[in-house]
Amino acid sequence: MSNKLINYLETAGLNWAVPVVRLCRGEDAHEQASELFTKVGLPLIAVLVFLLVWSVGASQVKTSLGVLPGPAAVWHQAVNLYDEHQAQREKADAFYQRQEERNAAKLERDPDAEIKWRDYTGKPTFFDQIGTSLLTVFTGFVLASLIAIPVGVACGLSPKLYGAISPLVQIFKPVSPLAWLPIVTMVVSAVYISDDPLFQKSFITSAVTVTLCSLWPTLINTAVAVASIDKDWINVGRVIRLNWRTQVFKIAIPAALPMIFTGLRLSLGVGWMVLIAAEMLAQNPGLGKFVWDEFQNGSSDSLGRIMVAVITIGIIGFLLDWLMVTLQSLLSHQKPAGH
Amino acid sequence: MSVIAMRKEHLHDLPAETAGEAPSRPRAFLDLSGVSIDFPTRKGPFRALNNVSLKIAKGEFVSIIGHSGCGKSTVLNIVAGLYQATEGGAILNGREVNQPGPERAVVFQNHALLPWLTCYQNVELAVKTVFKGRKNKREMREWIEHNLKLVHMDHAMHKYPAEISGGMKQRVGIARALAMEPSVLLMDEPFGALDALTRAHLQDSVMEIQADLNNTVIMVTHDVDEAVLLSDKIVMMANGPAATVGEVLEVDLARPRDRLALASDERYNHFRSQVLSFLYERQRRPVE
Numbered sequence: 002m003s004n005k006l007i008n009y010l011e012t013a014g015l016n017w018a019v020p021v022v023r024l025c026r027g028e029d030a031h032e033q034a035s036e037l038f039t040k041v042g043l044p045l046i047a048v049l050v051f052l053l054v055w056s057v058g059a060s061q062v063k064t065s066l067g068v069l070p071g072p073a074a075v076w077h078q079a080v081n082l083y084d085e086h087q088a089q090r091e092k093a094d095a096f097y098q099r100q101e102e103r104n105a106a107k108l109e110r111d112p113d114a115e116i117k118w119r120d121y122t123g124k125p126t127f128f129d130q131i132g133t134s135l136l137t138v139f140t141g142f143v144l145a146s147l148i149a150i151p152v153g154v155a156c157g158l159s160p161k162l163y164g165a166i167s168p169l170v171q172i173f174k175p176v177s178p179l180a181w182l183p184i185v186t187m188v189v190s191a192v193y194i195s196d197d198p199l200f201q202k203s204f205i206t207s208a209v210t211v212t213l214c215s216l217w218p219t220l221i222n223t224a225v226a227v228a229s230i231d232k233d234w235i236n237v238g239r240v241i242r243l244n245w246r247t248q249v250f251k252i253a254i255p256a257a258l259p260m261i262f263t264g265l266r267l268s269l270g271v272g273w274m275v276l277i278a279a280e281m282l283a284q285n286p287g288l289g290k291f292v293w294d295e296f297q298n299g300s301s302d303s304l305g306r307i308m309v310a311v312i313t314i315g316i317i318g319f320l321l322d323w324l325m326v327t328l329q330s331l332l333s334h335q336k337p338a339g340h
Numbered sequence: 341m342s343v344i345a346m347r348k349e350h351l352h353d354l355p356a357e358t359a360g361e362a363p364s365r366p367r368a369f370l371d372l373s374g375v376s377i378d379f380p381t382r383k384g385p386f387r388a389l390n391n392v393s394l395k396i397a398k399g400e401f402v403s404i405i406g407h408s409g410c411g412k413s414t415v416l417n418i419v420a421g422l423y424q425a426t427e428g429g430a431i432l433n434g435r436e437v438n439q440p441g442p443e444r445a446v447v448f449q450n451h452a453l454l455p456w457l458t459c460y461q462n463v464e465l466a467v468k469t470v471f472k473g474r475k476n477k478r479e480m481r482e483w484i485e486h487n488l489k490l491v492h493m494d495h496a497m498h499k500y501p502a503e504i505s506g507g508m509k510q511r512v513g514i515a516r517a518l519a520m521e522p523s524v525l526l527m528d529e530p531f532g533a534l535d536a537l538t539r540a541h542l543q544d545s546v547m548e549i550q551a552d553l554n555n556t557v558i559m560v561t562h563d564v565d566e567a568v569l570l571s572d573k574i575v576m577m578a579n580g581p582a583a584t585v586g587e588v589l590e591v592d593l594a595r596p597r598d599r600l601a602l603a604s605d606e607r608y609n610h611f612r613s614q615v616l617s618f619l620y621e622r623q624r625r626p627v628e
Contacts (some may be wrong), residue, residue: 242470
């Protein structure tokens, strides 16, 4: 049972929790304690040292918006942002409840009355903005993967195609999202015209910018992975005379999966970095816009709130990476899990 | 110069057909005639095999033995259709070989099992494709299980390759090849990567299966004992470049063969010393 738990923890990348399980199981306490110290204790000490240096260093810097906030001030702002979020939620709930009551009363008086449902249009809170950012990055990332994986597989199977596309990839790969953004903005404005738009233009612009920047790692990794599949595996397919489709789906893609995942992981990391910059400029209501608005706002709280955003961005980036690693160890053959 | 001299010297050891005459004789089951192959290199084409001719009868177990680099695997790959001969070619059962196919199933040196499929699924991938429209689902399942049983792997058929030993993987590789019901089974140093004890076990299994099914088999090997123990015929390759067949030895020891009894058998040791003297006296590798 506890072996299974350890297995789960290792698959999920939560190695630090393994000594705790082992301790509970009554294994050699001394050995597990020293393990726990290296895996949990040392990182904890590093964090504490960082907080100390930050708090001492920050108090020395006087900006036009007051003293640079230390850890305590930032924590205070984080709590503030949460409270604002709660207050905004309550307002929204109250709004919807009033609307419902109003409409019900209207219907009671006259069953044929025309009733209107309106959305609450309050200011998006910090947490709403996290949600928007995640949605945007996933849209851009999924779009990029849907293009990059098939094109990568095709390039891996055909050296000629790879040779043809390679210069384009090399040229577009290093382009910064900030350079793409004006072009994407203009193209989206010109092409995406709708009376009742499903998505906001700023959302599309940010997502497409993420796509353009996160295409490349997946594409290159997929192409290299498919091109370097073990020759024997390909020969197995030739001897069996697998048709083209089976050869791709039963041999090429599973064989390339570990490296494709590495590419996806890099792509998602790039996408998340790019997104913040894109949102700042495209004014997509996400974390990037939050940072930009606070910067423009320039109140004495602003720097603290921006730092909350910085830490949040870091933590979410870390969680996204963790998600990809876990998916990889679950799905690809290098570590068959659950057997 | 020495290679050519050697070839002439041993010409009389070869069956008359291999000298390239007498096309009117009854056709062999598998007929390689005048096979040469060039590999492109930066310094121009490199002739790996030169004028290899071989005739193999149905149900015969043939080993190809030689020093490393003498092109023995290349011969096998040409029969498999994985390489194309530059000159000459192979005819199996009256049809020219020009692409790979399941009637010439290959057992690869390093098993080549797909690690993301279980043993059963590895065999299934072959069976599903080869017997498409000829067997129904139930018959396919029974056929897969039958073949895994044949190599004594039915107990672990739902395990992944990473979970079983090297010998077991090679057994599954053999089951996969047998499941294609090949006319010729091609084995490329099938036991080369295994330890001596496991190798002996697998050799016994192969003899057992061979007694059962009476397949036509071509096996590439560098192990003299293995060649003498398993084969009806041993094809000894002269050294490359431009390697060719040096000598063919008929091993007419009675079957079933028992490795313990044969160890002190005079004729077994005679065959063994013939192969050894070919490899280590006449084809001694030049000091590198």
